[in-house]
Amino acid sequence: MSSVNAPAAEQNNIFSAESPAKGLVCRNCDATYDLIAQHACWQCFGPLEVDYDQARLAKVTREQIEAGPQNIWRYAPLLPVGVDPADRVSIDPGMTPLIDAKHLAKALGMRKLWVKDDSANPTHSFKDRVVSTAVSAAVKLGFDHFACASTGNLANSVAAHAARAGIPSTVFVPHDLEPGKIIQTAVYGGRLVAVEGSYDEVNRLCSELTETDAFESTAFVNVNIRPYYAEGSKTLGYEVAEQLGWRLPEQVVVPMASGELLTKVHKAFEESAEIGLTEPGEVRVFGAQSAGCSPIADAFSADTDVITPVKPTGIAKSLNIGDPAAGPYAIEACRSTGGGMAKVDDDEIREGIRLLASTTGVFAETAGGVVVATLRKLLESGRLDPEAETVVYNTGDGLKTLDAVSSLVGPTHTVKPSLKSAKEAGLLSG
Numbered sequence: 001m002s003s004v005n006a007p008a009a010e011q012n013n014i015f016s017a018e019s020p021a022k023g024l025v026c027r028n029c030d031a032t033y034d035l036i037a038q039h040a041c042w043q044c045f046g047p048l049e050v051d052y053d054q055a056r057l058a059k060v061t062r063e064q065i066e067a068g069p070q071n072i073w074r075y076a077p078l079l080p081v082g083v084d085p086a087d088r089v090s091i092d093p094g095m096t097p098l099i100d101a102k103h104l105a106k107a108l109g110m111r112k113l114w115v116k117d118d119s120a121n122p123t124h125s126f127k128d129r130v131v132s133t134a135v136s137a138a139v140k141l142g143f144d145h146f147a148c149a150s151t152g153n154l155a156n157s158v159a160a161h162a163a164r165a166g167i168p169s170t171v172f173v174p175h176d177l178e179p180g181k182i183i184q185t186a187v188y189g190g191r192l193v194a195v196e197g198s199y200d201e202v203n204r205l206c207s208e209l210t211e212t213d214a215f216e217s218t219a220f221v222n223v224n225i226r227p228y229y230a231e232g233s234k235t236l237g238y239e240v241a242e243q244l245g246w247r248l249p250e251q252v253v254v255p256m257a258s259g260e261l262l263t264k265v266h267k268a269f270e271e272s273a274e275i276g277l278t279e280p281g282e283v284r285v286f287g288a289q290s291a292g293c294s295p296i297a298d299a300f301s302a303d304t305d306v307i308t309p310v311k312p313t314g315i316a317k318s319l320n321i322g323d324p325a326a327g328p329y330a331i332e333a334c335r336s337t338g339g340g341m342a343k344v345d346d347d348e349i350r351e352g353i354r355l356l357a358s359t360t361g362v363f364a365e366t367a368g369g370v371v372v373a374t375l376r377k378l379l380e381s382g383r384l385d386p387e388a389e390t391v392v393y394n395t396g397d398g399l400k401t402l403d404a405v406s407s408l409v410g411p412t413h414t415v416k417p418s419l420k421s422a423k424e425a426g427l428l429s430g
């Protein structure tokens with residue numbers, strides 16, 4: 001289907017002539033690249049991201065999206081890869097519930113609050129979105145082995161995608177992850193490497209491995225093909241806009257590890273308005289971190305965009321990235337929209353998990369506890385408007401981090417199997 005008359009951008013597009021992606025661009029110095037497996041700029045070492053043909057994006061309509069499948073691929077015309085269904089290497093995540101959180105809103109004194117529950121994805125976290133776009137691009141780029149450096153959820157998702165695609169995988173995780181995340185990765189098969197170090201050390205090891213002959217044909221989804229990985233996060237913005245009836249919310253609260261999800265959700269809202277999928281409007285973006293690992297929130301509070309790396313601690317392990325690559329861009333997104341950031345400690349996180357579960361029926365992992373506790377803190381300090389329509393993102397499932405709350409909850413009563421015992425335990429008195 002390639003034509004000698006096709007414009008240069010299309011000839012360069014190895015994904016598909018229909019793809020709106022025209023190349024990669026450096027977020028720092030605007031240097032441009034073809035659609036290749038490269039994540040850092042050769043000129044300035046800045047991060048690369050996918051650059052789109054704006055005229056193509058502008059042609060995408062609500063009707064076109066609504067006619068698509070009930071998963072992230074309905075947004076394929078806004079993604080670098082996957083316009084042709086044959087190109088999708090995926091476990092088909094997306095279209096997760098947007099829950100009208102009436103009782104949680106009431107408990108917090110808010111007018112309108114929604115919970116975007118991304119624990120409903122196939123491997124129970126939002127990571128299925130980014131892995132689907134990453135591995136779809138990886139196969140097109142000629143890789144035949146999937147890998148990642150993970151704080152837990154990414155490991156689950158890469159191993160599951162590899163299993164579905166029938167492609168080998170090697171997943172690297174810190175050795176002290178939650179047992180639920182280790183088991184959920186191992187069960188999909190593939191190699192699972194527990195590294196005796198922190199996530200940041202795991203990530204560095206993976207960067208070094210990409211340079212070796214043995215891993216030459218391996219796509220490390222969040223390392224050497226990171227630009228394609230990052231784009232999957234945009235679907236969490238488009239999807240909320242669509243589920244609100246093609247409207248933008250006024251405020252969102254997003255958990256941060258590397259800060260990538262937050263910057264891409266912000267980008268998706270901006271883009272939705274720019275290309276006319278929604279009315280114009282600015283969404284105030286708020287970022288949430290745990291006190292055990294808060295390099296982005298701390299830089300925000302100190303009014304700088306220089307991130308000082310930390311050694312992470314605390315129960316919110318999925319967010320434990322001490323040297324967050326997208327930190328400065330997350331700060332920029334929050335500042336430029338009039339949003340903010342806050343951090344919460346482990347007790348507040350546990351309380352956040354319980355509050356969310358007991359008011360919405362959503363059992364979140366620690367990252368969801370971070371978001372709900374941060375929402376509460378931002379409300380109490382007057383930085384988040386209780387009257388404004390707000391969406392909070394739950395990005396992972398509580399069954400993955402049972403230990404976080406196991407000492408706090410359990411049976412409220414224990415009885416013998418008799419009416420007498422039930423009565424004695426107070427169950428019959430109102």
Ligand SMILES: *Cc1c(COP(=O)(O)O)cnc(C)c1O
Binds near residue numbers: 258395
């Ligand atoms: C990975 C992850 C995030 C955020 O990731 P970013 O690196 O900031 O894009 C949020 N929540 C959960 C549960 C995660 O696993």
Ligand SMILES: [Zn+2]
Binds near residue numbers: 027028030041043046
């Ligand atoms: Zn650059």
